[in-house]
Amino acid sequence: MAKERVYIYKQYERFWHWTQAFLVLFLALTGFEVHGSFSFFGFEAAADLHNKAAWAFIILTVFTIFWHFTTGEWRQYLPTTKNLKAQAEYYIFGIFRNAPHPTRKTVLVKLNPLQRLVYLSLKILVFPVMVFSGLAYMFYRYQSNGSIQSFELASLEKIAWAHTLGAYILVAFVIVHVYLITTGHTISSNLKAMITGWEEIESDVDDTSQNQDPLKPQKKVISEIPEPGKEDLKKNNFPPNPSKKT
Numbered sequence: 011m012a013k014e015r016v017y018i019y020k021q022y023e024r025f026w027h028w029t030q031a032f033l034v035l036f037l038a039l040t041g042f043e044v045h046g047s048f049s050f051f052g053f054e055a056a057a058d059l060h061n062k063a064a065w066a067f068i069i070l071t072v073f074t075i076f077w078h079f080t081t082g083e084w085r086q087y088l089p090t091t092k093n094l095k096a097q098a099e100y101y102i103f104g105i106f107r108n109a110p111h112p113t114r115k116t117v118l119v120k121l122n123p124l125q126r127l128v129y130l131s132l133k134i135l136v137f138p139v140m141v142f143s144g145l146a147y148m149f150y151r152y153q154s155n156g157s158i159q160s161f162e163l164a165s166l167e168k169i170a171w172a173h174t175l176g177a178y179i180l181v182a183f184v185i186v187h188v189y190l191i192t193t194g195h196t197i198s199s200n201l202k203a204m205i206t207g208w209e210e211i212e213s214d215v216d217d218t219s220q221n222q223d224p225l226k227p228q229k230k231v232i233s234e235i236p237e238p239g240k241e242d243l244k245k246n247n248f249p250p251n252p253s254k255k256t
């Protein structure tokens with residue numbers, strides 16, 4: 011199949027992605043030290059660094075929300091059930107049998123249905139929980155008129171619980187994410203694309219032009235995410251047929 015070199019990740023997108031990746035890892039490192047899991051910076055320094063990185067994360071998030079809405083890129087995260095099952099089956103079975111990818115990446119549809127669901131959950135659930143529980147942690151007790159005031163919170167226990175659970179979810183996400191990065195057309199193609207912005211993708215879908223308005227044809231393109239050819243699937247015994255030896 012013909013391949014085309016396409017500029018898929020814009021400059022801000024790559025800056026945001028790598029800065030966010032660094033901050034999440036750094037917040038995990040310092041946060042789990044505050045949690046008492048290990049000692050590296052020392053408790054006080056870890057707490058201080060955690061707070062500073064948290065503010066950097068909040069500022070980055072504000073700019074990135076703005077970027078998503080001004081560029082229309084937020085539409086990339088609209089959830090769809092189309093091909094969701096096929097994508098999950100691909101990751102569980104097909105990938106180990108060299109089955110074809112059930113969905114195709116294009117400039118207008120960068121995320122497969124499973125990625126859409128997971129990234130959307132991070133954006134509207136996990137990150138807000140981390141930010142608000144973290145801010146509650148920060149400002150639970152504050153100085154006012156020379157005395158210590160506190161929020162109307164029975165205790166910090168539930169907040170600490172939510173913040174720590176979110177931290178475990180993010181660490182699990184990072185591990186799975188790093189593995190899935192290697193499952194593109196070649197082992198390094200996804201990584202290279204997020205570094206350089208350019209990726210080689212199959213070009214038989216005519217929506218890869220740089221000049222198209224990302225807002226307009228989105229719906230049409232989603233509905234055109236091609237199903238893998240029946241022959242391709244049969245050839246690769248996908249979904250797996252236990253009676254057939256591969």
Ligand code: HEM
Binds near residue numbers: 065068147180
């Ligand atoms: C912008 C978002 C965040 C804010 C505002 C924030 C803020 C805080 C604050 C104020 C603390 C308490 C530190 C202290 O006791 O001095 C804390 C603890 C912690 N944070 Fe964050 N944090 C954020 C994001 C994250 C992320 C992304 C992770 C992990 C990936 C994380 C992991 C942790 C952990 C594990 C603890 C220890 C919790 C405990 O033992 O109760 N935080 N965070």
